[in-house]
Amino acid sequence: MGNDYKQTMNLPQTDFPMRASLATREPEQLRFWEEIDVYRRSLEVNEGGPTFILHDGPPYANGHIHMGTAFNKVFKDLIVKYKTMRGYWSPYVPGWDCHGQPIEHQVEKNLGPERMKTISQAELRALCREYAMEFVGVQAEEFKRLGVRGDFEDPYLTLKPSYEAGDVRVFAELYRRGMVYKGRKPIHWCYRCQTALAEAEIEYSEETSDSIYVKFWLTDPPPAFSGVAEKVAVLIWTTTPWTLPANVAVTLAADAAYVGVLADGEVLVMAEDLVPAVAQVAGWDSYEVVRDADGEPVRMRGSELEGLTYRLPVFPERTGVIITGEHVELSTGTGAVHTAPGHGEEDYLVGVRYGLPAPMPVDDQGVFDHGGGPFAGLHVDDANPVIISWLAEQGVLLAAGKTTHSYPHCWRCKKPVIFRATEQWFISMDKTGLRDAALKAIGTVEWVPGWSVNRITSMVADRPDWCISRQRAWGVPIPVFECAACGETVANDETFAAVEALFATEGADAWFTRAPSEYLPQGIACPRCGGSELVPEKDIVDVWFESGVSHTSVLEARDELRRPAELYLEGSDQHRGWFQSSLLTSVGAYDEAPFRTVLTHGFIVDGEGRKMSKSLGNVISPADVVGQYGADIIRLWTASADYGQDISVSSEILERTSEAYRRIRNTFRFLLGNIYDFEPGEAVPFDRMPELDQWAMTSLARLVSRLGAAYDDWKFHQVYRAIYDYCVTDLSAFYLDVLKDRLYADEADSDSRRSAQTVLAEMLTALVRMVAPILSFTAEEVWRFMPEPLREGIDSVHLAGWPTLEVPSARAAELTAAYGVVLEVRDEVMKALEDARNAKAIGKSQEARVVVKAAEEVRSVLAERGADELAAMFIVSAVEVAPSADGSLSVEVLPAAGEKCPRCWNYRALGAAGLCARCEDVVAR
């Protein structure tokens, strides 16, 4: 049949596969990029261009990457690639956070308790390094598989000597500026294992404890109570009697009502709500609440009692003070909390606020020293019964019982741990105005999305001093010394310089294997006692401090980078973490923020918006997605999400993303298939193109500028949206569909077909570049299937730059307006054709001719296009435009006149050869 004519048609030809098979094909692109060293080349092409530095926040070198890390890295990658396309010199140096408790903990678990006992710190550190390096390797491969481009040959690692030297440099500067001080802070301590424990090493379980109610005698009771009885006490409740020797304050709830209860001839002050419960525990047969002249209970708010003093229970010759705090519970106890800043986190924080001392009478072994007064020499394990009976003897114990509650235990020995204040190193927020300077620096930075600035501001405004020391093995030491003779800290420009040099050449390991005399200059002595024997500080630095100094260890240290960076980009948790530690160390050392813009994204959650967890069974791993769908699907998903909120992944979302991908891929395939015989020399200039092609060029130009704006504005989901809608709506559903007749049936070398191909080539070369930052693999694949001349001798799409497209603006505006009308009419025509199809009047639209009745304004626009052009655009055999009686738009569908041309399948009057005039003409040649 018509197949005879098939050979005379210009049907699409391309080897570009319809099916992506990304999981198997992507590795080929990876090898290609490796071969041509695309990262290096991406810098070379923009040598001398403006610089854009996205500074990578280091993930922790432990375990495989998850969806969150994948999202974050791909997000960064598409920004770097976009900037590269726009001509920016944009190096990307990935980094890893290699020190810290989780790795040390894991290594310790692998070793087991027996070997741990015999291993040296140096050996332990070597094992930790090995462990970290293994996962740096694992994650680097996983990132590369996602298409992430960067200097994976030479990433930055917090365990490298050059990095560790930067830790010293920043610490030294902060120290010189007087921001670093030594103070005390309570930490979890296991006296059996003789070690500090991190929060992650604590296991909580139920524990039965003593529960006692103790009277603290007020020295100057409020008159309302003191008139009633001679002795007035504030009644506290505690489950840790052994912490009473360290008591310095009682904390009340500022807004709660407190009353005096008269029982056994004494007034006991407690929260009104808790009086009945206390009466029951105390076993009072009768009691009364102190009342005023009107018979109303005397109520005082916690804040009114603030400032009163009382005699310490264990040291009656000293006094404590009543304060208020937010952590006071009014569901149990008395509403008055025994406060020992040396023994509790909340107590410590409230103590800092009130400037209270933090006595710590318990030593490393858990034994009271002389600070324990009458209990000196007693072990805390044995102390409770002794203290309780002592309190009873003193007449201050109201009641004693037992209670069960959740209590922290050591992960190693499984025994209860204690909270114990120890010497720690701090960075002061206020001594030298760091807080104010940081807040000021926040104002110089662009925070995206906008609410981000509120979050960082309130966190910096409210945070306590930064405790930067850890009692650990795997990290960078606090680079100071202690005088062996008098305990004074020894640290000055000379020692810092020597330590920095030591770390730079041998790494921080040397701190643990070399004696200070080997690397410190001669003559360093204790400024207080003149002692010359110096002991290196045992504590290491908080890992947040380490990663925080990357502005120095990486941005400053590496030739291709500089401080400040244009962009930091991390999840919203980093307001507390890296954004802040980077900001504080940079402002502290250099008086300025290390970044110009900070971009924050939400967290990855499941389809219901819940976080992913093993227990919920909703975890999706990037490796599985790459295996099933391919990295480009992860990349497309990354771009499609509005990162300002939490980002969902589910199998449905991935399925949808994958369908969208196929749509884009097929658009590329169609474009490639129709330019197989096109040479750029045959391009038709804009002003000689048919109007429809001019419109297509206009809409492409609009897309180019819209995408540029969306990318520049960090609105990547709009980029995705615009590309996708363009492929579906502008191209597939309209322009490309309309073009088929011209492409397939017109003479191969005709101006009309060459014009169409000119447009398709423009679309292809522009789209492939604009999509490359996102669909990095597919774009590269498309690039390799493009006709050689269109590639302009460029190996990789990633080196091809951003498209430039000029369309006369007056003509563009004219066409945009006119085609708005045409497309509206087209919609109506489609509806009418569908009705006809449903009535079995027609099958394909060419079988119909239509009569469009419209108002004058519409008719004039249509008339300008011409009936033939309208028929082509509506894909019908003929269009007739007629006035409409009421001005409304309506469409009448009639059978096509003429017969089906066996070559082009349009309904036309057929000539002698049995073909339509156009086809007859084409075949004749």
Next chain:
RNA sequence: GGGCCCAUAGCUCAGUCGGCUAGAGCGCACGGCUGAUAACCGUGAGGUCGGUGGUUCGAAUCCACCUGGGCCCA
């Protein structure tokens, strides 16, 4: 418990200073085509804009509270 934030069709997103019957694409249903064919085209059905109350002539949009969710802290 506190701070910051989120909530529009099954999915991903639009909805400017509050103002026509809340939009798009996908998916779905139905149909067409068989020269983009494990493609392509068309039509259609889907939403009490998380809930309640308030401000207003009028609220998806402003306010309060609640519910659910996220991050951080406690």
